[in-house]
Amino acid sequence: MKAEDLYQAMAEVKPEYLEESESQIQKRSCKVILHSALIAAVIAAAGCMTALAVTFSLRDSARMDMGISKEAPIPEWTEYEDIGTADTGPEAAEGMPAQAVLTATLCAGTGCAHMWKCRLLTRRWPWFLQTTLTGIMSGTCSGGAVWLHRGCGAGRL
Amino acid sequence: MTDEEILTLFFQRDENAIEQTRLKYHAYCEKIMKQILKDRQDREECWNETLLRVWNAILPQKPENFKMYLAACARNLAFSYYRRLTAQKRGGGEVELALEELSECVQISETPEDSVLAKDLGAAVNQFLKTLDAKERGIFLRRYFFTERTKEIAKRYGLRESNVLMILSRVRKKLTLYLSQEGYPI
Numbered sequence: 001m002k003a004e005d006l007y008q009a010m011a012e013v014k015p016e017y018l019e020e021s022e023s024q025i026q027k028r029s030c031k032v033i034l035h036s037a038l039i040a041a042v043i044a045a046a047g048c049m050t051a052l053a054v055t056f057s058l059r060d061s062a063r064m065d066m067g068i069s070k071e072a073p074i075p076e077w078t079e080y081e082d083i084g085t086a087d088t089g090p091e092a093a094e095g096m097p098a099q100a101v102l103t104a105t106l107c108a109g110t111g112c113a114h115m116w117k118c119r120l121l122t123r124r125w126p127w128f129l130q131t132t133l134t135g136i137m138s139g140t141c142s143g144g145a146v147w148l149h150r151g152c153g154a155g156r157l
Numbered sequence: 158m159t160d161e162e163i164l165t166l167f168f169q170r171d172e173n174a175i176e177q178t179r180l181k182y183h184a185y186c187e188k189i190m191k192q193i194l195k196d197r198q199d200r201e202e203c204w205n206e207t208l209l210r211v212w213n214a215i216l217p218q219k220p221e222n223f224k225m226y227l228a229a230c231a232r233n234l235a236f237s238y239y240r241r242l243t244a245q246k247r248g249g250g251e252v253e254l255a256l257e258e259l260s261e262c263v264q265i266s267e268t269p270e271d272s273v274l275a276k277d278l279g280a281a282v283n284q285f286l287k288t289l290d291a292k293e294r295g296i297f298l299r300r301y302f303f304t305e306r307t308k309e310i311a312k313r314y315g316l317r318e319s320n321v322l323m324i325l326s327r328v329r330k331k332l333t334l335y336l337s338q339e340g341y342p343i
Contacts, residue, residue: 003260004240005278007252010302011233012279015225017286018302021295024314032315 160223167215175208182224186231192304193235193252194242203238207231232302251304258325259301262333278341285335289328296321297328 166174190200220226311318
C-alpha cells in the first residue's frame, strides 16, 4: 500500500465531513466580521460619550463659574453661532474675513464675551485638554497662566 | 439555480444542467484542482472530464450533497491526472508534499493483500475521522482532501502555521495507530 492509496481513499470521505470543514471556514469569517463590527461600535460609542460628557460638563462648569443658573439663557453662546448670517457691521463690507470680524465684534466694548472660556480652560482642565480646546477656539483665546485674551489686549482681566 | 434544480435537469437529461453546473461550481472545483494540477490546460481537461463523469454517473444514484459530490469527483480526477503526469514527469504542486506527509502513515509495499486492504481504506478513513473532534477533522481534510497549503489553513482557522503543523502531525500519528490496529501494514 502506498501513500497515494491513502490519499485516494480520502475521496471516499463522507460529504458531511467535507461540508463541516467548509462551514468551519465560513463561521470563522463571520466571526471575524462580527468581532470587527463590535469593536468599531464600542469605539464609536465611547467617542460619542466622551464628546457629550465634555460638552455638557464644560457648559455646566462655565455657568457655575459665572454664577448663572442652568435654566438662564446666555445670549453670547448662541448669538454668533451662524457666522454667515451674523450682522457683523461695517467691517464685513470692508472685506475682512468672517472669523476676524466676529472676534473683533466679540471683544469690542468694556466686557469680553469669551473671558469665561479662557478662565475655565486655565483653571479646570488638564494641560492636554486645554491645548485641544484652545486649538478649537481657533485663536480667539490663547489660554495660558496669564489669561491673555488676544482680541481684548494683553493681560486684560 | 439551486442544487435541487440542477439535479432535476440532470435527471431529465437536459444539457443545460452542464452549463448551470459550470456557472455555479467551476470556480470552486477549479480551486481544488489547482492544488493538485499546476497546468491550466490540464485543469480544464480535468474539469470537462468531471462534468462528463457526473453526467454519466449521476443516474440512478442521486447525491445528497451535490457540491461535495462534485468536489470529490474533481479531486479524484485531478489526482488521476496527477498520477499520469508524474509518470511523464510533468506533475507537481502541493500534492507531492501531502503524499510525503501521508507516507509515514502507511508501509510502502506492493503485495496482493495490500491491494485488497486498500479497497477498504476509504471506510477505515471514515471511521477514523469519526474519532476526531470537528476542528482536527476539518484541518486534516483541508490538508489531505482539499490539498490546501498549511499557511492557507492557518489563515482560515485563525491559527499559527506551527499550530496547524502540530495538529496535522498529531492526527497523522493517531491515523498510523488506528490503521495498525485495523490490521493495515505500518
